[in-house]
Amino acid sequence: MQRRLAIQTITGGAVALLAGGLLSACSEQKPKFAAIDLTEADYARDFSLTDHNGQPRSIKDFAGKVVVMFFGYTQCPDVCPTSMNELAEVKKLLGKDGDKLQGLFVSVDPQRDTPELLKAYMANFDPTFLALYTTPDKLDALAKEYKVYFKKVEGKTPTSYTMDHSAGSYVYDTNGKLRLYTRYGTGAAPLAADIKLLLAQKP
Numbered sequence: 001m002q003r004r005l006a007i008q009t010i011t012g013g014a015v016a017l018l019a020g021g022l023l024s025a026c027s028e029q030k031p032k033f034a035a036i037d038l039t040e041a042d043y044a045r046d047f048s049l050t051d052h053n054g055q056p057r058s059i060k061d062f063a064g065k066v067v068v069m070f071f072g073y074t075q076c077p078d079v080c081p082t083s084m085n086e087l088a089e090v091k092k093l094l095g096k097d098g099d100k101l102q103g104l105f106v107s108v109d110p111q112r113d114t115p116e117l118l119k120a121y122m123a124n125f126d127p128t129f130l131a132l133y134t135t136p137d138k139l140d141a142l143a144k145e146y147k148v149y150f151k152k153v154e155g156k157t158p159t160s161y162t163m164d165h166s167a168g169s170y171v172y173d174t175n176g177k178l179r180l181y182t183r184y185g186t187g188a189a190p191l192a193a194d195i196k197l198l199l200a201q202k203p
Helices: 002-026 079-093 095-100 115-123 136-145 188-200
Strands: 049-051 066-072 101-107 130-133 150-153 162-165 169-172 178-182
Touching: 066 079, 066 188, 079 095, 079 101, 079 188, 095 101, 095 188, 101 115, 115 130, 169 188, 178 188
Parallel strands: 066 101, 101 130
Antiparallel strands: 049 130, 066 169, 150 162, 169 178
């Protein structure tokens, strides 16, 4: 009788430990990001663009870095320079991990944004940031893949037009997987905190 009770006690303890382990595993919380979590998204997975130095680029080129990708144009009066300045501030906030951040600026105005102009524009923010571009006929397909909006707004002269466009940024982890979407105006500190969470995750 005592042996049966002992076996029942051991079995009951094992079940309790197993249940506790399962409960612990199920209760593990995902990182709480300030940005919108897009980990399960089935779009914006990769790109084939050219950087301002004439080099073909895809997300695979930036393995080991967190990539922040923004769509805009060099003659944008406010949203674009604000966003790029904010990203430069994010890099500073990351401290020693700043070199693990790659900023990408994708032009929605290939008619005016020449490689030379894009390179000079990036120099205003951070020398490691890259501007990317494609041909006008491929830009629509890229925008569709990334669910990005842009539209030309005519100006007083043929070259004085502006571009309405989406103002958020996509964030990829060090494996090149899309993870986050951060809205315009969120601020440098929340984005820096999110990037630190991504850098802390195992590859």
